[in-house]
Amino acid sequence: MIGAWLQRHRISILFLLILLTVGGLFTAFKLPVMLFPNIQFPRILVFVDSGDRPVDRMIIEVTQPLEQALRSVPDVVDIRSRSSRGSAEISVNFNWNSNMVTALLQIQSAINQVLPTLPIGTTFTAQRMDPIVFPILGLSLTSNNKDLIALRDFAYFQLRPLLSVIPGVAHVQVIGGQETEYQVLIDPAKLKAADITLIDVINALTVNNVVTAVGRLEDSYRLYLILSDTRLHNVDDIKHTILRSSSSGIIDLEDVAEVVSGATPQWTRVTANGNDAVLLNILQQPGASTVSIANDVKKLLIDFQNKIPNDIQIKTWYDQSQLVTEAAKSVRDAIIIGASLAVIILFLFLRNIRMTLIVALILPCVLLTAILLLYMLHMSFNIMTLGGMAAAVGLIIDDGVVMLEHIMRRLSEGHEGEPTHGPVLSAAMQMLQPLSGSSLATIIIFLPLAFIQGVVGGFFQALAITMAASLIISFFFVFLVVPLLGEILLKRTDAKHLETVGPVLKKLHKSYQSFMSAFLNKPVWLIVSISVIIFMGYFSYKQVGSGFMPNMDEGGFILDYIAPPGTSLTETDRLLRQVEQIIVKIPEVSSYSRRTGLQLGGGVTEANTGDFFIRLKQPPRRNIHLIMTELRDKINMLVPGLDVETAQLMEDMIGDLTAVPQPIEIKIFGDNQIVLQDTAKQVAKLISSVPGVVEIKDGIIVSGDAIVIKINRIKAALLQLDPESVTKQVQTQLMGTVVSQIQNGEKVIGIRVWTPSNLRDQLQKLKILPLRTADGRYISLQSVADITIQKGQTQIARENLKSMIAVTARIEGRDMVSTMHDIKNKITGLNLPSAIYIQYGGLYKEQQQSFHQMLIVFLSAVFLVTVLLLYLYENIYIVFSILFTTLLSFSGVFLGLWATGTELNISSMMGMTMIIGIVTEIAIFYFAELRTHHLHNTHAVIHSGIMRMRPILMTSIIAILALLPLALSLGSGSSMQQPLAIAIISGLILALPLVLILMPALYFMLIKSIKQMPTDLNPR
Secondary structure, eight states: OHHHHHHHTHHHHHHHHHHHHHHHHHHHTTSOBOSSOOOOOOEEEEEEEOTTOOHHHHIIIIIHHHHHHHHTSTTEEEEEEEEETTEEEEEEEEOTTSOHHHHHHHHHHHHHHHGGGSOTTOEEEEEEOOGGGSOSEEEEEEESSSOHHHHHHHIIIIIHHHHHTSTTEEEEEEEESOOEEEEEEEOHHHHHHTTOOHHHHHHHHHHTSOEEEEEEEEETTEEEEEEEEOOOOSHHHHHTOEEEEETTEEEEGGGTEEEEEEEOOOOOEEEETTEEOEEEEEEEOTTOOHHHHHHHHHHHHHHTGGGSOTTEEEEEEEEHHHHHHHHHHHHHHHHHHHHHHHHHHHHHHHOOHHHHHHHHHHHHHHHHHHHHHHHHTTOOBOHHHHHHHHHHHHHHHHHHHHHHHHHHHHHHTSOTTSOSHHHHHHHHHHHHHHHHHHHHHHHGGGGGGGGOOHHHHHHHHHHHHHHHHHHHHHHHHHHHHHHHHHHHHOOHHHHHHHHSOOHHHHHHHHHHHHHHHHHHTOHHHHHHHHHHHHHHHHHHHHHSOBOSSOOOOOSEEEEEEEOSTTOOHHHHHHHHHHHHHHHHTSTTEEEEEEEESBOTTSOBOOTTEEEEEEEEOOSSSOOHHHHHHHHHHHHHHHSTTOEEEEEEHHHHHHHHHHTOOSSEEEEEEOSOHHHHHHHHHHHHHHHTTSTTEEEEEOSOOBOOOEEEEEEOHHHHHHTTOOHHHHHHHHHHHHTOEEEEEEEETTEEEEEEEEOOGGGSSSHHHHHTOEEEOTTSOEEEGGGTEEEEEEOOOBOEEEETTEEEEEEEEEEOSSOHHHHHHHHHHHHHTSOOOTTOEEEEEHHHHHHHHHHHHHHHHHHHHHHHHHHHHHHHHOOHHHHHHHHHHHHHTHHHHHHHHHHHTOOBOHHHHHHHHHHHHHHHHHHHHHHHHHTTOSSOSHHHHHHHHHHHHHHHHHHHHHHHHHHHHHHTTOSGGGGTTHHHHHHHHHHHHHHHHIIIIIHHHHHHHHHHHTTOOOOOOOOO
């Protein structure tokens, strides 16, 4: 019935499939290209500013009330905070299936409800942690002639608007440089002589720089708005601001102060390749194409070249599109190479161009139609979707090979001169049920992946969707296209030629028959073989290391650094100049940029911390991890006092987005901060002796020292001063006060009332800072205040309302699980105080959770395949034989991972899960042949193996060769799928003899042991 329908509608069916293929080709050029799938990370970061209150008061008055309020928000999983003087950073993690737009609104609402109860002046900002908060493209501006003010102005007012309109760009950050301002440097002696106060100066500048409406006038049929304009326009206007006028004359600002054009106070520094620079960070919108944005930026800069001053150099310090392009190219090449190898093997087995052409045509059609489906699902080209296509190549060709080989065998059984359309469609109908079963066996293993959460779910669900879509589409193309094209292109002579066994295959058949005849009659051989394979698998498993995500060479890395607490910007910069000298001597370094007092994403930090981004040259070169290790070791040896750690950008970004930036995190909980800190130091020292543990941090973060001015209220009152007036006078002289602004074109320039730097650059000068009393007298600051130096306060971290210190470290040259095993053994022997307890977090915790989820996926896949097989055969012995063979093939997986030095990680576990479906698919084709025999005696079992040897060999070798480029990691992008490919190839290599030898023997032994020969094995 179906065959007749196919015959009747063959033209419309072929046209529809061609239309889908062309649609896929068209959408391939419209699909966004990015590095990773678009993942919504369930984390919101809250920044709180509450003045300068000490950290212990900050905890009680601000952090704890906010934690309690945020804990009540629905779907909150855990809360982590870090509090320091006057500020707090609270990280709120949600369930992975939460709506983060709604979650952000709920977080803001919860904070606003409790905000009135917090100290006056407390402010907050809340933001979602998404990949879009990190740049995809970074540009640096340097100049030998222009100052940093001119560089920033050009970047901010010229380049930023130009680049912001590019489709897909969310935001353009300008980092570094300086902003101009007018500085009114008060001379205290002249101020005293003129009997003028700082408040007089501030008021004069404020009231004499306004434009305001004073009324309206109707005259000559027109209505006019009357404006009073007293605005200042330049330095001269500021200088001639009148402070006092009397019969004795006029006192203007230049009589008591020097007015200069300067730069705003800066406690940060940005460099590029050793020169002071301004950086542009380009951030993309969710779902935008990284490659398209980068190309548009480069094209726009070329078009804008004639408007860029000759003495400004614009260079790229980071370009994620290069990594994306290289990754896409490597996976694309893997698809092309794998497909080409598969077609060559296909031709060698089939020895017929027309048959090879039919199967080869299926592959691009299926992949292009899968691309159309990805477009409809609003997905993108990334290393996971492209990797899914590469991994599906062999399976797609396998389906076509099995269908075509079966058609040719049935065609060869006909008579010369008979029409081919009947036998071809009839053979296709015979193969429909086994093909459906084998395809379902591979497809259903992806269903449990829909329930995986976390980073693993976000990454591998994209791969699973791509592979499942490709295999579903492949089934329909194979079932519809292969018979219809075979009917047109194939002849009986082709089938006769195919069934003529070549000398190599004939020899294999003969050897197989003689070996199986002996093997089937000696069950002890089977038991010994199974025992040896299980032992090999167990031994290999014990040798295989365990990790989390596969390593990937991104072509650049982050170098985070921190100088001792309280180190000045100047001294930190001196140390970093030494680091820059080390960096430039590494031959693989292409360029670098540096931020001090800033973070890569633009956030402000202390002046003693920051990061480098170091961009490497294109391969061939040394492995990136060797370069990172060399740089870290040289810095530790040559720049004492500077603490550094290294990480690749994507690794660092994912760590920040998930709040678990380090592989090793030992969380120490307790109520006493002194005991916590002592324990953290002990733990850090203890794990330093564990091999492979590097970049150890004890989690104790101390802010810089502070000069505390404690005002004596009684002394101040006796001199007619109050604490507020003293504070304001000190603040104006030390920090300056921006009292007004002047518009200059697009810029708004501030006017800062300040004192000359030579009056405030030392502690002794601070003590004699002049203060004016209410009666006009001048006194020194030390006469009304005690001035002391207070050591920096330690930041206090909390997790889920409990005080905590996290000792962190990275792993080098070892796998994660064995390293953590050694660490746990060390800590077990540590005598902890009674109120202290330890938990393990970081990427290790993520790995354990992910492995637990993957284990559930694995078991679910086994159960789903079991249900499918039971439905197909309703025969427990066939089902057991197939499942046992499938699970036995895992010994090959572990042996392959051990032999190649590959870790058991999420990618390789994904490959193990796929092996369940792939081996089951091959086994189903064997039993599809066996079902043609009514009595399953020795002859039937051996004959089925002989008849299925060629298609099983073809499909297995094709699948292995199609995955070989991924397994060899030919390019940076294939590193993510390399463990997956190695796992599948290793399992398939062992599965070949298992399916052809051990599985038939096991089945034969089972039916022989019950002395019952089943006669009906036809799948339903």
